[in-house]
Amino acid sequence: xxxxxxxxxxxxxxxxxxxxxxxxxxxxxxxxxxxxxxxxxxxxxxxxxxxxxxxxxxxxxxxxxxxxxxxxxxxxxxxxxxxxxxxxxxxxxxxxxx
Numbered sequence: 001x002x003x004x005x006x007x008x009x010x011x012x013x014x015x016x017x018x019x020x021x022x023x024x025x026x027x028x029x030x031x032x033x034x035x036x037x038x039x040x041x042x043x044x045x046x047x048x049x050x051x052x053x054x055x056x057x058x059x060x061x062x063x064x065x066x067x068x069x070x071x072x073x074x075x076x077x078x079x080x081x082x083x084x085x086x087x088x089x090x091x092x093x094x095x096x097x098x
Contacts, residue, residue, distance in 0.1 A: 035063050055094055066085060
């Protein structure tokens, strides 16, 4: 199992989306947090299981929410680059990989 680390911008995306969903319903906000935690745990336990994606990344999908958790597998960690909404331009997070 590898530790999971979020890029600062990915963490901001997560907080922003949780706040958005929480304004609709506190349970939705909590549900998003739980779904992202489960997706991150899956990536941590089985880093190569995520779907291969663009620019050498992989992604897992938090259940019931329109996002993908985009990450790269490093020697010592799983590095989350984005909580990418399906509706946003693909690859907007590419510069975070550096």
